[in-house]
Structures are given as C-alpha cells and as structure tokens.
Amino acid sequence: MRVAALQMKIAFGEPEKNMSTLYRMTAEAMESRPDVLLLPELWRLGFYPRPIADYADADGAQTREALSRLAEQYQVNIVGGTIANAIGAQVFNTCYIFDRTGHLTATYHKTHLFTPSGEKDDFTAGDSIVTFSLDGVKCGIAVCYDVRFPELIRRLALEDIAILFLPAAWPLDRLIHWQTLIRARAIENQVFVVACNETGIAADDLQMGGHSAIIDPWGEILARADEEETILQGNLRPVIRNQIKESMDVFADRREALYRKKTR
Numbered sequence: 724m725r726v727a728a729l730q731m732k733i734a735f736g737e738p739e740k741n742m743s744t745l746y747r748m749t750a751e752a753m754e755s756r757p758d759v760l761l762l763p764e765l766w767r768l769g770f771y772p773r774p775i776a777d778y779a780d781a782d783g784a785q786t787r788e789a790l791s792r793l794a795e796q797y798q799v800n801i802v803g804g805t806i807a808n809a810i811g812a813q814v815f816n817t818c819y820i821f822d823r824t825g826h827l828t829a830t831y832h833k834t835h836l837f838t839p840s841g842e843k844d845d846f847t848a849g850d851s852i853v854t855f856s857l858d859g860v861k862c863g864i865a866v867c868y869d870v871r872f873p874e875l876i877r878r879l880a881l882e883d884i885a886i887l888f889l890p891a892a893w894p895l896d897r898l899i900h901w902q903t904l905i906r907a908r909a910i911e912n913q914v915f916v917v918a919c920n921e922t923g924i925a926a927d928d929l930q931m932g933g934h935s936a937i938i939d940p941w942g943e944i945l946a947r948a949d950e951e952e953t954i955l956q957g958n959l960r961p962v963i964r965n966q967i968k969e970s971m972d973v974f975a976d977r978r979e980a981l982y983r984k985k986t987r
C-alpha cells in the first residue's frame with residue numbers, strides 16, 4: 724500500500740485558501756498514484772480560530788462533499804485529517820474516511836482533547852474507538868494529542884490494525900515529544916504509523932512543527948519531512964510486519980490478567 728501524507732502549510736482561519744492548497748497538493752500527490760492520502764488535523768482552519776462555532780462546518784457537509792468528490796475523481800482512499808464539525812450546539816474534531824469510490828467508510832471524533840490549549844472548552848470529545856478497512860487492510864485512527872495515550876493505540880492494535888493514521892496539529896516547540904511518541908507507538912504496537920502534521924502558524928502565533936513521518940513496525944523511518952510544506956510518500960509492505968510479529972510476538976507475551984491486578 725502506497726500512502727501520501729499532505730503536510731499542508733495552513734492559512735490560519737482561511738478555509739478557502741486551505742481548500743485550494745488541498746486541491747493543489749492532491750493533484751501533485753496523485754502523479755505517483757498513492758493508494759491513500761492523509762491530511763493533517765483541522766486543515767481547513769488551523770489549530771484553531773475562536774469562537775470555533777463561527778468557523779465550524781455544519782455537520783461536516785461541505786468537507787464531506789469535497790473529500791468524497793476528490794476520492795471519486797482520483798479513485799484514491801482519503802483519511803481526511805480532521806475538521807471542526809458542528810453538530811447541533813456541539814463542535815467535534817472529526818475525521819472522515821472515504822474509500823476510492825467516494826463512499827464515507829468511517830467517522831472518528833477525537834477522543835482526547837488538548838486541555839493545555841483549551842480544546843476541552845471549545846470542542847466535545849468523541850467516545851468511540853474506530854477501525855476501518857482500506858483496500859482490505861485493517862487500519863486505525865487517532866488524532867494528535869491521542870498519541871500520548873498508549874492505552875488507546877494499544878486497544879487499536881489489539882483489534883489487529885496494520886496501519887495507524889495520525890493527523891496532527893503539533894507545535895515545533897514539542898518536536899522531540901512528537902518524534903519520540905510516534906516512533907514508540909509504532910514499535911510497541913508493531914504497526915505502521917503514518918503521521919501527518921501541518922506547518923504554518925496557529926493561534927497565539929504558535930509555529931506548527933511539520934516533521935510528518937511514515938514509520939514501519941520496527942521503528943524504521945520510511946520517510947520524514949522537515950518544516951516545509953511537502954508531500955511525504957512511502958510504501959507499506961505487509962511482509963515486514965509479518966516478519967516482525969513472527970520473530971518477536973509481544974502480543975502473545977502480554978500478561979493481561981497481571982495488568983488488571985492490584986499493586987502491592
């Protein structure tokens with residue numbers, strides 16, 4: 724499976740500009756015929772203008788239509804980063820996933836909201852863990868801050884996902900955390916991690932970090948970006964994951980009962 728992460732440079736609070744960037748980068752990425760496109764977190768707006776309800780897409784309708792059309796036009800699967808999605812009085816940080824026919828196959832609302840930036844006050848957290856299948860490959864989704872919660876990713880891994888998609892809006896000043904966490908989640912869960920961060924300026928003049936990466940289940944970096952807007956591509960070969968699982972089957976060695984036992 725060939726994947727492409729669109730590390731977009733976000734124009735803060737300007738959905739039309741970001742939509743144009745998406746169209747331009749998709750056309751460019753499709754020249755090398757990837758099977759899946761991954762977008763960053765809150766790519767329509769950046770992370771994030773306030774009040775968010777004034778900027779949110781009502782029921783994600785515009786975004787769903789645009790992404791579905793792109794998926795169908797290019798016959799490509801799209802893991803659509805996230806958008807601010809107004810459902811009634813609530814705003815969710817939502818990822819929509821489309822197959823090659825433009826059909827919406829899964830929806831994930833970010834489950835761990837980033838308290839330090841007030842995300843918890845402005846958004847509503849989702850309460851479902853989501854897996855989905857793309858071209859017959861089982862995949863999982865987590866968004867940015869979610870990666871700090873190994874319990875979540877382990878739950879996905881226990882469902883036997885092969886690929887974790889991770890859209891993000893992660894700042895440059897915590898780059899070391901980003902790089903360490905995405906690699907650790909790949910190694911400990913023996914999954915491919917496709918991590919797509921954005922660049923550009925977020926709220927409070929915060930510089931977004933870029934450094935998107937595609938990592939194999941052994942922790943090898945198959946492709947990595949710097950801080951510039953770029954398209955990152957990589958081939959995920961299932962044979963690698965099978966070999967790793969055969970040579971070191973950490974899932975067979977888990978002590979589930981022990982983890983639930985009281986400490987002494």
Ligand SMILES: NC(=O)CCC(=O)C(=O)O
Pocket residue numbers: 764770836837866867868869871891892893894897900
């Ligand atoms: N958009 C986010 O969830 C930000 C997460 C973040 O910056 C972190 O350090 O964690």
